[in-house]
Amino acid sequence: MRGKPGLLLLQAIKGAIFMEIQLWRSILCPYELAVKELMVKFEHIIEEHKQNDLYSPIEQVSGRVKSLPSILEKMQRKHIPMERMEEELEDIAGIRIICQFEEDIDTVAAIIQKRTDMTIKSEKNYLKHIKQSGYRSYHLIIYYTVETINGPKKIQAEIQIRTMAMNFWATIEHSLQYKYKGEMPLHVAERLSNAADAIIALDQEMSSVRDEIMDAQNSSQMQSNLVKDILLSIENLYKISNKREVAKIQDEFLRVFRTKDLQQLARFHRQLDIIAEGYRAQSVSF
Numbered sequence: 001m002r003g004k005p006g007l008l009l010l011q012a013i014k015g016a017i018f019m020e021i022q023l024w025r026s027i028l029c030p031y032e033l034a035v036k037e038l039m040v041k042f043e044h045i046i047e048e049h050k051q052n053d054l055y056s057p058i059e060q061v062s063g064r065v066k067s068l069p070s071i072l073e074k075m076q077r078k079h080i081p082m083e084r085m086e087e088e089l090e091d092i093a094g095i096r097i098i099c100q101f102e103e104d105i106d107t108v109a110a111i112i113q114k115r116t117d118m119t120i121k122s123e124k125n126y127l128k129h130i131k132q133s134g135y136r137s138y139h140l141i142i143y144y145t146v147e148t149i150n151g152p153k154k155i156q157a158e159i160q161i162r163t164m165a166m167n168f169w170a171t172i173e174h175s176l177q178y179k180y181k182g183e184m185p186l187h188v189a190e191r192l193s194n195a196a197d198a199i200i201a202l203d204q205e206m207s208s209v210r211d212e213i214m215d216a217q218n219s220s221q222m223q224s225n226l227v228k229d230i231l232l233s234i235e236n237l238y239k240i241s242n243k244r245e246v247a248k249i250q251d252e253f254l255r256v257f258r259t260k261d262l263q264q265l266a267r268f269h270r271q272l273d274i275i276a277e278g279y280r281a282q283s284v285s286f
Helices: 005-051 068-077 082-089 102-114 164-181 187-206 210-240 244-259 261-286
Strands: 060-065 094-101 119-125 138-148 151-163
Touching: 005 060, 005 094, 005 119, 005 151, 005 210, 068 082, 068 210, 094 164, 094 261, 102 119, 102 151, 102 187, 151 164, 164 187, 187 210, 210 244, 210 261, 244 261
Parallel strands: 094 151
Antiparallel strands: 060 094, 119 138, 138 151
């Protein structure tokens, strides 16, 4: 009988912990939805550029919801009460957009500014105002509305826009800050600062050959789209035309493909359209 009060207390503690976990899950659920939706939208921008044979200013997108320990640590460090947590913690939902060139960052920011499904709360330009550590990036805090089972909910999300080189440096800097718990040795900080200068030089070099790189990538994307269309046309011809003729067409396609000549591929594609139109006309006449 003596152990019964202790057992009841343990059960009560377990119940309280379970309720606390459920509460946090319900709080963070809309943020998880927002991250998923935002990633899909930015990935669609990449795909839409590719489908139209256009250079995409966005290279890749990633997202995350801040972990519960990170949220609690930040609330404690900044003395944020629970009732003001969602208002004062602007980065519970986070999106990171990686660009190839520094010039693309302004382009991506402009795309976000024009959207009607995202409202910008604030912007921080760490490209013009580099942090003392050497950190460079472009930050946006946006309001974004998700539809939940309880109705619409407007939340905040942080969007970081940076180049691949900036992201490489920032990842290392974050790891070192975590290792040294914010008290990085001077010699490590100096080497990190030197690395930041090297990253700036790298981005500048990349910008100097930006046009050449973009031309090469656009040509590659155009060739990829042409090949997809040609293969689809051959597949459709296989359903309606003479199989021997299709085999000859496939051989001719392989010959043209090996030339890596965009103009020849485009001419071959137009010829396929004419052949397909002829077969369609024959089927209509019958």
